[in-house]
Amino acid sequence: MKVTIKDVAKKVNLSITTVSRALHDYDDVNPETKQRIIEAAREMGYSPNSLAQRLQKQQADTIGLVLPTFSPRFADPFFSEILAGIGNMAAELGFDLLVSTCAPGEQEIETYKNLIEGARVDGFIIVRTRVFDPRIEYLLSQKFAFTAFGRSQSNSTYAYVDEDGYLGMKLIAEHLAKLGHTRVGCITSNSDLNFTRFRMDGLRDGLTDYKIVIDENLIRIGDLTQKSGYKNAFELLQMPDPPTAIVAFNDLMAFGVMSAAQKMGLVVGKDLSVTGFDDIPMAEFSHPSLTTVSQPVYKIGGMLCEMLIKMINGISNGQPHIVLKPTLIERKSTEAVKN
Amino acid sequence: MKVTIKDVAKKVNLSITTVSRALHDYDDVNPETKQRIIEAAREMGYSPNSLAQRLQKQQADTIGLVLPTFSPRFADPFFSEILAGIGNMAAELGFDLLVSTCAPGEQEIETYKNLIEGARVDGFIIVRTRVFDPRIEYLLSQKFAFTAFGRSQSNSTYAYVDEDGYLGMKLIAEHLAKLGHTRVGCITSNSDLNFTRFRMDGLRDGLTDYKIVIDENLIRIGDLTQKSGYKNAFELLQMPDPPTAIVAFNDLMAFGVMSAAQKMGLVVGKDLSVTGFDDIPMAEFSHPSLTTVSQPVYKIGGMLCEMLIKMINGISNGQPHIVLKPTLIERKSTEAVKN
DNA sequence: TTGAAAGCGCTAACAA
DNA sequence: TTGTTAGCGCTTTCAA
Numbered sequence: 001m002k003v004t005i006k007d008v009a010k011k012v013n014l015s016i017t018t019v020s021r022a023l024h025d026y027d028d029v030n031p032e033t034k035q036r037i038i039e040a041a042r043e044m045g046y047s048p049n050s051l052a053q054r055l056q057k058q059q060a061d062t063i064g065l066v067l068p069t070f071s072p073r074f075a076d077p078f079f080s081e082i083l084a085g086i087g088n089m090a091a092e093l094g095f096d097l098l099v100s101t102c103a104p105g106e107q108e109i110e111t112y113k114n115l116i117e118g119a120r121v122d123g124f125i126i127v128r129t130r131v132f133d134p135r136i137e138y139l140l141s142q143k144f145a146f147t148a149f150g151r152s153q154s155n156s157t158y159a160y161v162d163e164d165g166y167l168g169m170k171l172i173a174e175h176l177a178k179l180g181h182t183r184v185g186c187i188t189s190n191s192d193l194n195f196t197r198f199r200m201d202g203l204r205d206g207l208t209d210y211k212i213v214i215d216e217n218l219i220r221i222g223d224l225t226q227k228s229g230y231k232n233a234f235e236l237l238q239m240p241d242p243p244t245a246i247v248a249f250n251d252l253m254a255f256g257v258m259s260a261a262q263k264m265g266l267v268v269g270k271d272l273s274v275t276g277f278d279d280i281p282m283a284e285f286s287h288p289s290l291t292t293v294s295q296p297v298y299k300i301g302g303m304l305c306e307m308l309i310k311m312i313n314g315i316s317n318g319q320p321h322i323v324l325k326p327t328l329i330e331r332k333s334t335e336a337v338k339n
Numbered sequence: 340m341k342v343t344i345k346d347v348a349k350k351v352n353l354s355i356t357t358v359s360r361a362l363h364d365y366d367d368v369n370p371e372t373k374q375r376i377i378e379a380a381r382e383m384g385y386s387p388n389s390l391a392q393r394l395q396k397q398q399a400d401t402i403g404l405v406l407p408t409f410s411p412r413f414a415d416p417f418f419s420e421i422l423a424g425i426g427n428m429a430a431e432l433g434f435d436l437l438v439s440t441c442a443p444g445e446q447e448i449e450t451y452k453n454l455i456e457g458a459r460v461d462g463f464i465i466v467r468t469r470v471f472d473p474r475i476e477y478l479l480s481q482k483f484a485f486t487a488f489g490r491s492q493s494n495s496t497y498a499y500v501d502e503d504g505y506l507g508m509k510l511i512a513e514h515l516a517k518l519g520h521t522r523v524g525c526i527t528s529n530s531d532l533n534f535t536r537f538r539m540d541g542l543r544d545g546l547t548d549y550k551i552v553i554d555e556n557l558i559r560i561g562d563l564t565q566k567s568g569y570k571n572a573f574e575l576l577q578m579p580d581p582p583t584a585i586v587a588f589n590d591l592m593a594f595g596v597m598s599a600a601q602k603m604g605l606v607v608g609k610d611l612s613v614t615g616f617d618d619i620p621m622a623e624f625s626h627p628s629l630t631t632v633s634q635p636v637y638k639i640g641g642m643l644c645e646m647l648i649k650m651i652n653g654i655s656n657g658q659p660h661i662v663l664k665p666t667l668i669e670r671k672s673t674e675a676v677k678n
Numbered sequence: 679t680t681g682a683a684a685g686c687g688c689t690a691a692c693a694a
Numbered sequence: 695t696t697g698t699t700a701g702c703g704c705t706t707t708c709a710a
Contacts, residue, residue: 002456002458004702004703004704005703005704006703006704014680014681015680015681015682016681016703016704016705017680017681017682017683017705017706018679018680018681020704020705020706021680021705021706024705028679028680029679029680030679030680033679033680045456047453047456047457048457048703048704049394049457049458049702049703049704050457050458050459051390051393051394051399051458051459051702051703051704052394052686052702052703052704052705053703053704053705054390054686054704055388055390055391055394055686055687055688055702055703055704056685056686056703056704056705056706057686057704057705058686060390062437067422067423067426069423072420072423072424072427072637073420073423073620073637074419074420074423074620075416075419075420075619075620075621076419077414077416077419079419080413080414080415080416080418080419080422081411081412081413081414083406083422083438083440084406084408084411084412084413084440085411087406087438087439087440088411088440090439091439091440091450096437096439096459097437097438097439098401098435098436098437098438099422099426099436099437099438100426100429100430100435100436101422101423101426101427101430111430114386117341117384117386118386118387118388118389119341119388119389119390119687120389120390120435225620226620226621226624226625227620227623227624229624230624252621255621255624255625256624258626259624259625259626260626262626263626263627280414281412281413281414281564281565281566282414282565282591282594284566285565285566285568285569285594285595285598286565286594286598287597287598287599287601287602288602298411298412343686343687343688344687344688345687345688353696353697354696354697354698355687355688355689355697356689356690356696356697356698356699357695357696357697359688359689359690360689360690360696363689367695367696368695368696369695369696372695372696387687387688388686388687388688390686390687390688391686391687391688391689391702392687392688392689393688393702394686394687394688394702394703394704395687395688395689395690395701395702396688396689396702397702458703
């Protein structure tokens with residue numbers, strides 16, 4: 001059986017109280033006693049039962065992450081990367097990371113509710129925030145700690161980290177405009193998603209700066225998967241007057257766009273410029289390499305996690321609202337428009 | 340504050356024991372009393388504190404998953420998919436999923452150790468098993484519950500699910516041989532990884548069946564990332580007598596191979612056949628679509644999770660050794676060899 | 679400097 | 695059918 005604090009106490013012939021204090025380095029323990037206890041504990045391979053500690057502490061030392069995924073076969077690098085960012089930071093700060101998946105919808109709030117009511121987590125990290133986000137509304141209403149990747153339309157205010165998608169898309173627009181593109185199509189993400197609006201506005205405004213008006217027929221709604229990029233690009237490219245550039249709202253869809261174009265015999269770059277958003281690792285090694293906007297998801301995960309844990313531990317400094325500036329990554333998938 | 344079982348007991352004027360029993364649907368409680376209790380609990384929004392339950396039960400109701408990733412920027416769809424498979428099954432069976440990441444090495448066993456000693460998890464799921472796998476050795480030595488995705492060289496036996504990579508690669512070899520390829524290169528995974536050996540053997544044997552001997556110079560070791568597929572393919576294709584087909588040990592590297600080939604002006608399919616392994620969602624929508632071997636990672640995750648929970652709950656039926664039969668998915672990245 | 683005792687919220691053996 | 699009591703492993707007041 002596992003060795004408990006009781007065993008250690010028995011071994012050194014002291015009370016468990018003293019042992020506990022020694023192990024926590026309280027200074028009202030005789031240094032020699034302390035040493036003796038620590039040694040004994042180490043020898044016996046004692047390690048505190050975290051369940052017991054947590055029950056006593058009334059804190060789960062655990063943060064929750066519910067991945068909002070529709071399909072079971074989800075392969076979005078976004079998730080693995082933010083997971084790593086959050087996970088590593090959590091580990092560093094002594095917290096566990098509890099992960100579950102749940103498609104947006106009825107069930108979703110229930111999932112959060114269960115986790116809260118069972119006292120299984122102390123706070124959540126919300127990803128892929130939506131314009132009207134029931135998760136955020138719910139957590140605010142419960143006054144439960146959370147941080148979010150992305151702003152939302154919520155009346156109330158909360159701690160978040162976001163990337164300036166508006167600026168990001170403006171950079172894309174500018175880049176494309178300077179290359180001479182005037183007929184640009186785009187494959188957006190679902191309008192539920194909060195960043196969609198920012199990116200769309202940025203794209204529009206950016207193009208407007210160059211007197212380019214986006215043709216509404218060239219706007220398609222995707223779902224962030226490669227498949228949807230592929231399908232939508234097909235439709236776009238088969239139109240009578242197809243775009244010379246397609247702006248995808250994430251890298252995965254951009255890959256789909258490239259595939260579709262190539263399947264139709266177009267040379268991406270030359271015949272059609274394609275841009276993504278995220279700069280996932282693959283973007284550098286696609287053919288052609290993808291022009292995109294960097295989004296330091298790993299780092300953001302870490303920031304969100306750290307902010308959250310500070311909130312939980314009560315050493316929060318207000319509600320940070322951090323908006324990161326994106327960078328344009330110019331690669332080979334965009335070229336000057338052909339005449 | 341949260342409502343506890345004590346509050347409920349007070350409300351209905353009964354002992355907490357009775358409340359506990361009623362809530363667990365014991366049949367030694369007066370039906371009317373039971374009803375009254377259940378109602379009161381619902382009204383008060385009572386939900387048991389799982390920390391307390393777990394402490395008492397001496398079980399964390401949690402399974403651990405330590406993702407063995409080297410780079411923080413890991414975007415392997417494999418991980419997100421198995422995560423979903425495990426997570427959904429765990430949720431269904433009332434278990435939490437604790438995720439952490441740790442690169443293989445010194446630190447790794449420490450991570451497992453901490454989780455075990457703190458009694459934070461009841462079992463682990465091991466992924467990406469290695470030929471001599473310290474994780475498996477350690478868990479066996481601790482007699483701690485786990486299931487693994489993949490066999491290993493361990494003397495002892497343990498519960499696993501694996502896909503028959505030997506057969507999978509044989510299918511690939513046969514497919515390529517029938518297309519007339521005789522000069523085939525390959526980009527393997529690290530030889531530490533257990534499946535590497537099976538796949539390699541399958542490839543060799545499969546080719547041998549068609550009297551094809553693989554040129555040792557055409558074998559490169561990759562690390563399962565797109566980048567390594569890209570770099571290795573470049574080298575392979577720049578050789579004086581380049582291969583007409585390249586077999587990558589996973590889809591991600593296969594994409595890298597395609598990018599490299601295309602960058603060199605080759606038409607994948609026509610000038611160079613490329614195969615992958617995994618059939619990740621993207622494989623269908625790359626250009627050209629990728630010939631590969633399916634591996635139902637999501638399902639495997641679920642199986643591993645279910646097996647593990649059965650073991651934990653003591654209703655295990657021995658140590659299942661499941662080896663799934665793969666299927667060849669023929670797509671456009673492979674064509675008959677040119678003369 | 680140390681220990682006894684209470685209590686975190688819950689379950690379960692035993693008694694009534 | 696219900697309640698009393700002990701205890702899961704730990705921390706922390708309070709008293710000695």
